[in-house]
Amino acid sequence: MTHTENLVGGTHFPDHIRVLLVDDESINRQVTTTMLKHLGITVEVAENGKEALDLLQQRHYNLVLMDCQMPCMDGYEATREFRRLESRRATAPSLPILALSSFSVAKERQLCLAAGMDDCLTKPVTLRILQEKLMFWLGLGAAAPAQGGRVDQHQDPVKILDAKKLADLKQALAGVPGAFADLVGQFLDKSESQIVEINQALIVGEFALVQRRAHSLKSQSATFGAMTLSDLLKQLELHARSGDLSAATNALKRVQTEFSHVKTALENERLPQPQPLA
Template sequence: ASSPFLHFEVEDTGRGIAPEEMNNLFQPFVQTTSGIQTKEGTGLGLTISRQFVRLLGGDIYLTSTPRQGSIFSFDIQVNLAAALKVSPRLNKGRVIELAAGQPSYRILVVDDRKENRDLIVQLLSSIGFEIKAANNGQEAIAMWQTWQPHLIWMDMRMPVMNGYDATKEIRARERNTNTNHRTVIIALTASAFEEQQASILAAGCNDLVRKPFREQIIFEKIAEYLQVLYICTEESSEDATDNNLKNIQFSILDLRSAITIMPAQWVTELNQAAVEVDAERIFQLIEQIPPTHSTLAEKLTNLVRSFCFDEIIDVTEENCN
């Protein structure tokens, strides 16, 4: 079947173009009488436009009536895209564990920054995934070879070997191996450029997530590619996120004063745990807050749940000095 065409028209109500000038209009450096009179342009615009349209498999046309205006139209060939697959969204609240009766899923986290690795490792291991971590692309390839993870979270910019080269090597080895197993690789990138997305997918990644990310996005991507089922809290994810953000905004304003009710040693330990991105240790320290100060415990918990470790460092550093 022949490819479909898209048709475009641009119409103006200007001076129009005389019939005797229309044949040469698409020649380089040629201008109409009206164009010469206005002393604007170079006579290259239509020539370049036609070249672009022809590169796209179409052509450009002109109809014009003097003193009434002109209509420029062009057609370009297009390919029909496949219907987008709708990604599953978590309509419930925060994920608390994996649903029973599922396979044991192996997930590899690859990032040269320890705090970034620890963040995802703690998030995923806390609900029941099998997790391993690698510092660079070389380590990731070695772990993939021996451990065969179901999914890899791959940072794209790393020393020794970056995520692009590691992904290409894993895909090459998969092609040379007699197995149906194909690891899902999802890129983690701080880049906001669309061109970067094409390069990431061309390297062999299935998808990408931009930093900074919400924990909900991480869980949704895993569910999309591995069909994982979760057990969640009752509260809707949107309500939970809104409430957390409100609490965080309020927390930063008054947390410095509220935290002074705790011993200096406790504040120092909290600061160190935040520096190490140790969510488990922070929760242990939160349990030591007296019941009479439950608001402080709630605010700190919301900061941890929203990965706001920098904010915890900020509010504790002043009381550590």
């Protein structure tokens, strides 16, 4: 059997490994897909739980990365249904399903495990954490790491972008020329339109739409290291969930201000970096 050597610690993944990635957000899909390919893993994607179920019944996968909150059919329901179908095939080994969650609280992990998922990764997932989790659940000899996706994200609250998370993302995308700059552009364009949509939804009291857009943008902001923006969006999401118009409106104002700083910082990051003199 041949193996592909990835670029994190010299670990080897078998060439036949196939992963199904289920996520409704295009930017998240692109980032995670790039990481998986960086590790030498074949990846296929689905945009919701229903698509995932269809693919899982048609094709063979070694592991599933399952987003939790998606339209049409969320990750919890899709996992429960797949486990029900899987139980009918007594001879087949259980397929590892790892949750991709924007929440790091214990309650969220319990919900994932109760639905039949095997583990929970907090977004944004770093390349190293992803590699270690895959190694463990694919039975390739590594110990399961503690999930540390958000352990140090608040160490320096005055920073607009988390330097380590940004560096991890750049490393994951390093093998694809122009990928980082392209994703930054997509993120900024999509964020601007979503913030406008949130504002319009608040005006007419569509709290469910505000909650969905804030949740989506929160996850994407964290992917690019904009942790303060991500935290502000989490506050907005919670205020929308409780139907508090005044608090949600104030939270949106803070989001708009922070996003302007994030936009400037990310636009600078995607500029060509000066090369050191020889």
